[in-house]
Amino acid sequence: MKTILITGAAGGLGICLVREYLSRGYRVFGADIGKRPDTDKLLAEADGNYLFFETDVADTSSVQKLAERVSAQTESLDILINAAGIIRPESEDILEKFDIDGSRKLFDVNALGPLRVVKACISLLRHGKEKLLINISSEAGSMTTHADYINRYDYCMSKAALNIQSIILQRYVKQEGIRVLLFNPGWMHTQMGGPNAPINPADSARGIADLSASLCGKIEDIPATGMFWNYDGTERPW
Numbered sequence: 726m727k728t729i730l731i732t733g734a735a736g737g738l739g740i741c742l743v744r745e746y747l748s749r750g751y752r753v754f755g756a757d758i759g760k761r762p763d764t765d766k767l768l769a770e771a772d773g774n775y776l777f778f779e780t781d782v783a784d785t786s787s788v789q790k791l792a793e794r795v796s797a798q799t800e801s802l803d804i805l806i807n808a809a810g811i812i813r814p815e816s817e818d819i820l821e822k823f824d825i826d827g828s829r830k831l832f833d834v835n836a837l838g839p840l841r842v843v844k845a846c847i848s849l850l851r852h853g854k855e856k857l858l859i860n861i862s863s864e865a866g867s868m869t870t871h872a873d874y875i876n877r878y879d880y881c882m883s884k885a886a887l888n889i890q891s892i893i894l895q896r897y898v899k900q901e902g903i904r905v906l907l908f909n910p911g912w913m914h915t916q917m918g919g920p921n922a923p924i925n926p927a928d929s930a931r932g933i934a935d936l937s938a939s940l941c942g943k944i945e946d947i948p949a950t951g952m953f954w955n956y957d958g959t960e961r962p963w
């Protein structure tokens with residue numbers, strides 16, 4: 726049975742990714758800082774094919790414990806998706822009001838969190854067949870096409886950091902056949918995206934899973950092209 730680990734698994738996009746990969750026949754391991762009401766419902770429905778591990782991606786020992794708990798269940802991971810992420814109301818503040826020191830936690834979760842999870846789980850991914858590492862980025866991390874923000878320093882910078890992290894990782898693991906993908910999931914109707922967002926996270930999850938499946942095993946052009954994607958399958962300029 727194919728296996729996948731998804732962080733942010735209780736969140737809006739994360740739970741849709743869990744549902745999507747369960748429907749595709751994967752055994753799913755979910756990690757999140759806490760459960761939401763739908764988490765237990767999904768665990769009950771999944772008939773043992775979904776396991777959830779409470780994990781703080783900003784805490785190295787918590788991530789190490791996650792890797793140990795997943796390793797107790799499987800010798801390999803086909804796919805790892807880093808979807809955990811945060812934004813804070815203060816991200817909206819313009820320069821003069823912006824609390825720089827208050828933004829450290831956001832970097833710890835959005836930029837360093839994925840690296841912690843990859844470091845702890847890379848040996849499981851090396852033993853997997855599909856060898857896909859997927860980091861959920863954002864249009865906010867794109868230098869050329871971002872939404873012309875004059876605020877959101879911390880969120881945009883954290884996603885740009887995730888992008889360069891992914892480029893470095895791709896160089897490092899390319900010879901082993903591991904493909905690293907970055908996705909802009911779109912402006913989604915989730916806790917983070919808010920009620921006015923136009924995109925259903927289930928559509929985003931399906932798009933991410935479809936494109937990832939089609940790119941699996943193909944690592945020739947990267948990292949110059951073919952790494953940063955929108956959920957609808959179009960390529961995202963850096």
Ligand SMILES: NC(=O)c1ccc[n+]([C@@H]2O[C@H](COP(=O)([O-])OP(=O)(O)OC[C@H]3O[C@@H](n4cnc5c(N)ncnc54)[C@H](OP(=O)(O)O)[C@@H]3O)[C@@H](O)[C@H]2O)c1
Pocket residue numbers: 732733734735736737738739756757758759780781782783807808809810811834861862863864909910911912913914915916917918919922
């Ligand atoms: N929504 C959008 O429009 C949008 C657009 C572009 C990119 N994204 C990205 O898409 C990803 C998913 O976002 P979403 O919209 O699904 O947001 P969401 O509904 O808020 O889900 C994010 C999940 O990550 C969890 N989380 C937060 N801190 C964590 C930590 N330290 N360790 C482990 N889990 C943690 C959250 O838990 P709590 O709820 O308890 O904090 C939540 O369950 C994020 O990386 C986000 O940056 C979202």
